[in-house]
Amino acid sequence: MTGSGWAPVYAVVRRIPRGKVATYGQVAALAGRPRQARQVGYALHALPPGADVPWHRVVNAAGRLSLTPDSGGIEQRLRLLAEGVTVTEGGRIPMAGFRWQPARRTVARRPSAR
DNA sequence: TGCTTGACATAAT
């Protein structure tokens, strides 16, 4: 099948538990695309309204909504708040306990470098 | 067919 190939991306996003959030890079990595966080965002943007994908649970690595308030960031914030995720007016999320951790990435990310 | 833009990430300045 040559189809888009973003199916795994949507599958990963669907796996994000309610009340938690994941980063684009994380989703990209879990979907098999370690360095394509951008394409993940693109794929989510291309999602039709009402899709079975909780795109609002995906935020950037800084724990902030990447979308502009004019684009849908407002809706994303409201949806997260409705799920119990704390989001400040500035679109910031305290990733202390809201970060979805499927397995790796606990406190020490990426050995070496940095 | 080739260049530009973009829901990003990371490091450096």
Place this chain on the structure above:
DNA sequence: CATTATGCCAAGC
């Protein structure tokens, strides 16, 4: 905290 630079790749024009 803002800006700059680089990487990665799909879609739009």
